[in-house]
Amino acid sequence: MTATSQRIVTPWRSDGPLTEDLDLIVDALCRLLPAWLPGQRWYAGKGHCLSEARPILAEVVVPGTPALLQTVVRTDDGECYQLLVGVVPGPADADRGVSAEAVIGSSRTSDGLWLTLYEASSDPELLSALLERFVAAEPRGALEYHHFPGATIPVGRRARPLTGEQSNTSVAFGDRMMLKVLRRIMPGANTELEMLAALERAGDVPSAAPLAWAQTPGRDGAEPTTLCILQEFVPSRGDGWSMATAEAEAGIRGECESVAPLGGFSDDAFALGQATARVHMALAQQLETRTLSLPEAVELTDALVARLDDALVEVPDITPYARGLHTAYQDLREVVWRGNPLPIQRIHGDLHLGQALRAADGWVLIDFEGEPGHPFAERRHLQPAIRDVAAMLRSFDYAAHHALGEILGVPPGKQTTRDLHGTRLARRASAWAVHSRRGFCAGYTAAGGEDPRTSPVLLRAFEADKAVYEVLYEARNRPEWLPIPLAAVRRLAHGTRFAG
Known part of the structure; x- marks a missing residue:
């Protein structure tokens, strides 16, 4: 959708209530959305007071009673959102799988018939x-x-x-x-x-x-x-996040029966590293690859610095570490300036444990959209494969400390040094993360990928950038989780290796 897109309303002639009243229904939908849309988990404008939603597209894709509209609306901040809107006379039937939270509101047709509008992604019949x-x-x-x-x-x-x-x-x-x-x-x-x-x-x-x-x-x-x-559809035993956090909790508690030290996720981490390497090699085979040029190295590090500068404004807690992070980014630029070729290719772009499913025959990576909110042209930029690796390594850190918080019953980072039991468990959590990260890197290397541990400068720079991204995200959305990326920022600013 572009800023100049025209409203497209395409009725599909039927015997249902939408034949003559589609315009009225779409207008009612847009009046109701400012109160309903901000409560949806996929709405990106958290904290923004939505005052207007304008229709861009509305088509009846399933006619009859109930009917299904496929719609796109533009909000007053310029973002466009898609909704699948069910339309039914009278109240929405809970037997259709329509929860109270899915009901957008009601509208009256030109002949006085009341219609209920609801988000229909949970309606099995319409879908x-x-x-x-x-x-x-x-x-x-x-x-x-x-x-x-x-x-x-x-x-x-x-x-x-x-x-x-x-x-x-x-x-x-x-x-x-x-x-x-x-x-x-x-x-x-x-x-x-x-x-x-x-x-x-x-x-x-x-x-x-x-x-x-x-x-x-x-x-x-x-x-x-x-x-x-x-x-x-990929049938699975679960996603990487749920499996890793469960294994991390067992390892931290000392309940894991595996002979692997501090938890039984080592084999899974190794296999996940293999799957990631295979995906990277396939993308390199099928899509464009080349080496990073000097101007691109400057552009890349400037983007990392810009992200850091944004974070410094919103989260002053990272100010003491700004110098160390700038050094990490400068070291990345120096690697290229010294004539070391840095291969770049298409990568996943938003890789973490939640983007992997444990299928019967191994890990399957999913959700190749890239970093949410960025234009598609930007997501297509060629990047070093190690950037995906760094993101996954950060995810192991998150899993360990999320599990620790569950065990202690307090948000991450709220433990005190006076709590000897908590301190001992925190050390176990960090050790579990290190152990899992080592397994992932070993698997990545075994499957034919370049060993990430042989490029500590690159790994540090991209881990630092991911941690800064996490700082911004947590400050805006989950302040109680902020200590997890802050601890990583502190470690990476001091140049401490963590992958093993």
Whole structure:
């Protein structure tokens, strides 16, 4: 969606209540959204008082009673969001899976009929009907549906929403497919589509196969805008975050039966490192690669410094460590200036334990969108693969100290040095993180990736940048977690190695 996008309202003629009243319903939706939208977990404008939502696109994709609207609205801060809106006469039926939190509000039609508008991603009947649009793959109105070559999309699968995502909404269809509904809409081809297609071409890579997608058509010079992605569903034992924190807690408590010291996640960390290396090598094979130029090295380090400067304004607690962090970034620039070639390629861009699923035959990496909120063009920038590695290493640190907080019953960093029991457990948590990080790096190397531990300057710089990013995030969203990245900032500013 561009700033000049025109409102597109495309009714699908039917016997339902939307035939003549779609404009009224869309207008009512936009009046109701300022009160409802800020409460959604995928709304990016936390702390922003929303006063207006304007319609950009509204199409009836499932006609009848109830009906389903696929909509995009622009808020007064310029962001665009997608909603799947169910419309039903009278109150929404809880039997449809519609919770009170999903109800957006009510509207009256021109003939006095009351309609309830609700967020329909938890309505299995409507989502199963939407799947048929992907099967047909026919352009209708303001939307286009496309298949990947050779994709098979079975119908008749019952939809069920998946929990745990923050920036998007995912719906599973049986154990075969998953529909990702993109919430924060940006113009241009979606990076995840591109990455998944590249991994599918490479073959034998731990990722989910892409099946289909929905987009707005590119017209009058505007770029197509991806709205939904249908991909293979990956049955799993759980995600990396839940598994790692459980293992970390057992290790910190001393309850783990594994012979591995301080917890039994070592083998999983090793396998996760292998999966990450395989993904990196496949992306390097299928997409562009080259070495970082001197001007790009300057641009990269300037971006790291800019992030630090922003954090210094919002979180003065990191001021004592600014000099050490600047040194870490300068050392990164010096590596390139001295003539050391630094390969760059497409990477995951937002890798952490929650982006990995433990499938029956190993780890599968998911969510290749890159860092949320950044334009797609920026997410396509070629970067050193070690940046993904550094991000995952930070995630092990988070898992350990989150588990420690659960054990002690206090937020991370609230333990005192006078609490000898807490201090002993904190040491165990740090040791568990180190042990897991070592396993990950060893697995990454065993699968053919360059050993991250042989590039301590790069690893320190990118870990420091990730920790600064975490400081900003926690200060804005979870202040009680702020001590975790602050401790990492302090360590990295002093140049302390942590990967083993």
